[in-house]
Amino acid sequence: MPLNKHRKLSPVLSLAALILLLVLLIILEQHQSSNRMAVAVLQKGAILAVAAVAMNLPNGFTGIFSLGMAGFMSIGAYITAILTIPTDTIESVYYISGVAGWVMNLKRALDVLPQPLLVLVALLIGGLIAALFAFLIGIPVLRFKSDYLAIATLGFSEIIRALVASPQLDRVTNGSYGLKNIPGFATASGSGVLLIPFAIAAVCIFIMILVINSSYGRAFKAIREDDIAAEAMGINLLKHKELSFVISSFFTAISGGMLAMYMRSIDSKTFQVALTYDILLIVVIGGMGSVTGSIISAFLITAAKEWWLRFFDQTLYIGNWQVPLLRTGFRMVVFSILLMVVVLFYRRGLMGDREFSWEDILGLPQRWRHRRVAIAAAKAEAAAPKDGGQNDA
Amino acid sequence: MSFSTFIQHCLTGISLGGAYALISIGYTLVYGILLLINFAHADIFMMAGYFMIFAMASFPWQVAIPIVILATVVLGVVIERVAYKPLRNAPRMSVMISAIGVSYLLQNLATYLFSALPQGYPTIPPLKKVIQLGSVTTSLVTLITPVLTILLVILLMLLVRHSKFGMAMRAVSKDFETSQLMGIKINRVVSYTFAIGSALAAIGSILYFTDRMSVTPFSGTMPGLKCFVAAVLGGIGSIPGAMIGGFIIGITETFLVALGYSTYSDAVTFLFLIIILIVRPTGLLGEELTEKV
Structure with missing residues (x-):
């Protein structure tokens, strides 16, 4: 049976694809100076893939419409940034109002760790604090109906942004001046620009896949399909919603921390509601409820937005004729129209709620053949309507 | 805080609240009928600001205001037709x-x-006229806003309570399918609802931006969220509720800013939302709804 053959083949193919990806990343990393754009796109793609999968967990799998992504990302980003900015140059970042004493003490205590470990610890602390926030606001907010929940989480993310930029926190977050000098992904030798973000992203996504495939994940899906029926089956709604929300926030914050490392400098304006909408765009285009859909669409959208469609934002002349419409901002208009088209006409997105599988890809020719045969049969039947017509009606 | 500054802040708060009230009516009407938070309403309000800038560039204000209201209504109805229907x-x-x-x-x-740069909002001469009330100086817009708001709300309530269209609207918001079976043209009711909401948002935007002086593409977001909270606070689906919610939020915000807590003024709005949803999910004037399986 060909399908069985495909089933045996798929782990082999997956392994091959993984090795190919690894080799490609290593090659790209060695030639990074001549492929800056590709490297940047892949880094950002990996970061947004984590954010998109994390957003998919409550929105696509649990059916709770949370719009607080930007808030959780800013928590992760600020904590990672504060903890990883080199202690000896931090005074120059906070040149306006100085660093709070306890932040300095914390940083000095953490400086005993080697640099790579410090980054991991910083990301984890960011994730845990965001998870704590999520837990606390989840207690009241997750009881609400879907639309109130959306507004409440959106409001939460705006509150976080206001707090981060507030003068009261000047000595911790540097207020509206933002943070700079954040170390990037590269180690001292310049390697790891791609491998490190990809490794972190892979671990995060892998853990989320484990959660989705566990009994908790099945409970999430039951809640998504029908929360009243799920409750009747003995699923504790609040507990599971809280779990999904907290896990999602943890990984969102980690992706926020990675975003800070990617951007090297952040301020409160980085984390506006538009950031949440950008991730929502990726999730919707990838398909609500599909992890692989989110990952594929994260890379596709990032590449299109930052690289392939850059020319939309520049005035372009062909000969003497200026191409109309092209100027700053047009790119984002195109993307918002794309989002509307997907929402209105292809509501399932790229993958719907299915996952990528080799069996589907390899089975395609066979299925096409079946379909052609079926269509041909239907045509033949239509051509000979002696007794068929009545039965069909 | 002296008495006259207190009165000053009261006036500013009531004026801001009036603009909020007009916007939140748009949310409450649409939510009442479609059970949809019309996130675009905030941006319709923002677009109305830009329409005013362009209309005032070529017309006197007496002509510009109707043009802006009309353009905003068209925008709102088109959005409903294309994106929600x-x-x-x-x-x-x-x-x-x-x-x-x-x-x-x-x-x-x-x-x-x-x-993305802020564009200066045109001044409408009569609205900007400075008047003196005892020891308090204020511009006319501060006094006009609450009066206009209350007048419009009374008008709208008369429309909803006593006209045939209002009856259709109430029927649709009670039960979408049954009212369709009774021969009510749902799509027309929804379109009119969006038209009313957008017209009020346009008036609200004129009053709001006259005080703020500039418009950016993102200047709708925060007022939009606050006005939705105001609608929930007053009881979603209730027009007087939206007005009361708008006034409460506007006055609270003004006093928090006046006392130097401007950082927390947005946060307090959402605190209101969370508290009201826990304590009284139907809002101040909302009706009790039971959830059907």
Whole structure:
């Protein structure tokens, strides 16, 4: 049976694809100076893939419409940034109002760790604090109906942004001046620009896949399909919603921390509601409820937005004729129209709620053949309507 | 705080609250009928600000104001037709994503067309006239806003209570399907609802931006969220409730800013939302709804 053959083949193919990806990343990393754009796109793609999968967990799998992504990302980003900015140059970042004493003490205590470990610890602390926030606001907010929940989480993310930029926190977050000098992904030798973000992203996504495939994940899906029926089956709604929300926030914050490392400098304006909408765009285009859909669409959208469609934002002349419409901002208009088209006409997105599988890809020719045969049969039947017509009606 | 500054802040708060009230009526009407948070409403309000800038560039204010209201109504109705109507039978989350999509589109479109830099809002001479009330100086807009708001709300309530269209609207918001079976043209009711909401948003935008002096593509977002909270606070679906909610939020915000807590003024709005949803989910004037399986 060909399908069985495909089933045996798929782990082999997956392994091959993984090795190919690894080799490609290593090659790209060695030639990074001549492929800056590709490297940047892949880094950002990996970061947004984590954010998109994390957003998919409550929105696509649990059916709770949370719009607080930007808030959780800013928590992760600020904590990672504060903890990883080199202690000896931090005074120059906070040149306006100085660093709070306890932040300095914390940083000095953490400086005993080697640099790579410090980054991991910083990301984890960011994730845990965001998870704590999520837990606390989840207690009241997750009881609400879907639309109130959306507004409440959106409001939460705006509150976080206001707090981060507030003068009261000047000595911790540097207020509206933002943070700079954040170390990037590269180690001292310049390697790891791609491998490190990809490794972190892979671990995060892998853990989320484990959660989705566990009994908790099945409970999430039951809640998504029908929360009243799920409750009747003995699923504790609040507990599971809280779990999904907290896990999602943890990984969102980690992706926020990675975003800070990617951007090297952040301020409160980085984390506006538009950031949440950008991730929502990726999730919707990838398909609500599909992890692989989110990952594929994260890379596709990032590449299109930052690289392939850059020319939309520049005035372009062909000969003497200026191409109309092209100027700053047009790119984002195109993307918002794309989002509307997907929402209105292809509501399932790229993958719907299915996952990528080799069996589907390899089975395609066979299925096409079946379909052609079926269509041909239907045509033949239509051509000979002696007794068929009545039965069909 | 002396008595005259107190009165001054009261007036500012009531004026801001009036503008909020007009916007939140748009949310409450649409939510009452479609059970949809019209995220795009905030950006319709923002677009009305830009319409005013362009209308005032070539017309006197007496002509510009009707043009702005008309353009905003057209925008609102077109958005409903294009983005919400095809999804009438889709899951609630899809419609909400569509609303967010429209909001995202309008913001990006405004950035593209008018740039992200703040554009100066034109002054409407009679609104800016300075008047003296005892020891308090204020511009006329501060006094006009609450009066106009209350007048419009009374008008709207008369319309909803006593006209045939209002009866259709109430029927649709009670039960979408049954009212359809009774021969009510749902799509027309929904369109009119969006038209009313957008017209009020246009008036609200004139009053709001006259005080603020400039418009950016993102200047709708925060007032929009606050006005939705105001609608929930007053009881979603209730027009006087939206007005009361708008006034409460506007006055609270003004006093928090006056006392030097401007950082927390947005946070307090959402605190209101969370508290009201826990303590009294139906809002101050809302009706009790039972959830059907």
